Amino acid sequence: MKHGLIDQEHGTVHYWKVGEKSECIVFTHGALMDHQLFKHQIDFFKKDFTVIAWDVPAHGQSRPYRQFSLKRAADELINVTDKEGFKSVHLVGQSMGGYIAQIVAYNYPGRVKSITTIGSSPIQARYYSKPDHWFLSITPTILRLYPYNRLIKDIAKQISIHEEGQAYALKSLKQYSKTEIIKVMKEVYIGIQDYRENKVLDVPIMITYGDNDKTGKVREYSNEWSKAEQIPLKVIPNAAHNANMDNPEFFNEILKTHLGRGQV
Numbered sequence: 581m582k583h584g585l586i587d588q589e590h591g592t593v594h595y596w597k598v599g600e601k602s603e604c605i606v607f608t609h610g611a612l613m614d615h616q617l618f619k620h621q622i623d624f625f626k627k628d629f630t631v632i633a634w635d636v637p638a639h640g641q642s643r644p645y646r647q648f649s650l651k652r653a654a655d656e657l658i659n660v661t662d663k664e665g666f667k668s669v670h671l672v673g674q675s676m677g678g679y680i681a682q683i684v685a686y687n688y689p690g691r692v693k694s695i696t697t698i699g700s701s702p703i704q705a706r707y708y709s710k711p712d713h714w715f716l717s718i719t720p721t722i723l724r725l726y727p728y729n730r731l732i733k734d735i736a737k738q739i740s741i742h743e744e745g746q747a748y749a750l751k752s753l754k755q756y757s758k759t760e761i762i763k764v765m766k767e768v769y770i771g772i773q774d775y776r777e778n779k780v781l782d783v784p785i786m787i788t789y790g791d792n793d794k795t796g797k798v799r800e801y802s803n804e805w806s807k808a809e810q811i812p813l814k815v816i817p818n819a820a821h822n823a824n825m826d827n828p829e830f831f832n833e834i835l836k837t838h839l840g841r842g843q844v
Contacts, residue, residue: 581622586659591645593656595634597664598622603693604630604666605839606657610675610699611764612735613752613822614640617674620828621835629670629839634660636680638764640755648764650676650771654683658691667691670839674698674824675795676768683771685781694784696835699793699821701801703775707808712797720766728758739821741792749822785811786838790819790826812838 581596596615605625607618615633622631635641637656638648657680661669670693673681678700685692686703701707708716723731736749756764787802798821806813814834819826 584660584663586656586663588656588659590647590652591637591642593634593637593645593660594641595632595660596622597630597632599626599630601628601630603628604632604661604664604669606661606669606671607631607633608636608657608671608673608677608680609633609639610673610677610822611768612639612756612761613674613749614755616748616752617822617825618672619825621672621824621832624828624832625836630664630666632660632664632669636677638760638767640752643755643760648767650679650683650768651687651774653680654687657684658688661691668693670694670696672696672698672835673700675700675798675821679703679768679772682781683775685783686775686779689782692783694786694839695781696786696838697788697802698824698831699789699795699798700787701798702805703772704778704780705773705775706778707801707804716769716796719769720762723758723762723765731758731761738794740826741790741818741820742826745820745822745825748825780809784838785809786834787811787813788816788823788831788834790816790821790823792818792820792826793823795821 581598586593609617618633637645671681678697681695732753736746740746816823824831
């Protein structure tokens with residue numbers, strides 16, 4: 581894979597590209613993970629697409645990064661695609677990556693061909709009740725109460741149900757100090773507060789989540805989002821929050837179909 585980077589005033593953003601096809605998929609990981617979350621997708625899709633996987637600002641090799649926010653991450657994603665010469669791309673986002681994909685579609689009309697979310701939820705304010713907002717707002721405070729080693733082990737066990745996925749998640753989480761973990765989670769909550777106009781995105785969307793995803797209310801939000809906006813939803817069997825790694829064979833096939841390369 582080609583390793584690229586973009587130097588910005590806030591820090592250096594790292595990304596990896598493989599393939600030279602005219603259509604491009606950009607894979608965006610969730611909070612506290614990195615580009616390696618998509619290792620099973622990179623090899624699968626490189627035959628038909630140019631594939632870009634990147635470390636979101638303040639994550640992985642894209643650290644240190646000053647003043648991280650979801651909006652700034654969306655801007656950096658556009659910077660990466662501009663550098664590689666793509667004016668419109670398919671976006672696949674896991675958890676926080678799904679928020680970033682939606683923000684790109686909001687802020688850069690015409691730059692997104694499709695969105696696929698994994699264990700994510702809509703950013704429109706109407707889907708979240710006051711109790712939901714309250715719980716999300718106190719999450720950083722709750723995290724402060726956990727001993728560091730217990731915190732990262734509990735997160736790894738929650739977001740994956742298979743040995744490979746849990747080992748990857750724990751390895752990724754160990755990159756971050758407790759202070760970094762809390763800061764990232766706080767910025768994720770703050771970032772979704774900026775989108776209160778309840779605008780429906782005018783791009784093809786597929787919503788997915790693992791049948792064992794117990795992260796917050798991801799399943800409830802996803803079901804409501806799918807029903808309200810008539811968006812296709814696929815439940816990935818034998819998978820948790822990092823569903824694309826827990827069951828890559830199933831996920832790859834439904835994504836291939838969504839992108840028009842597979843059987844309906």
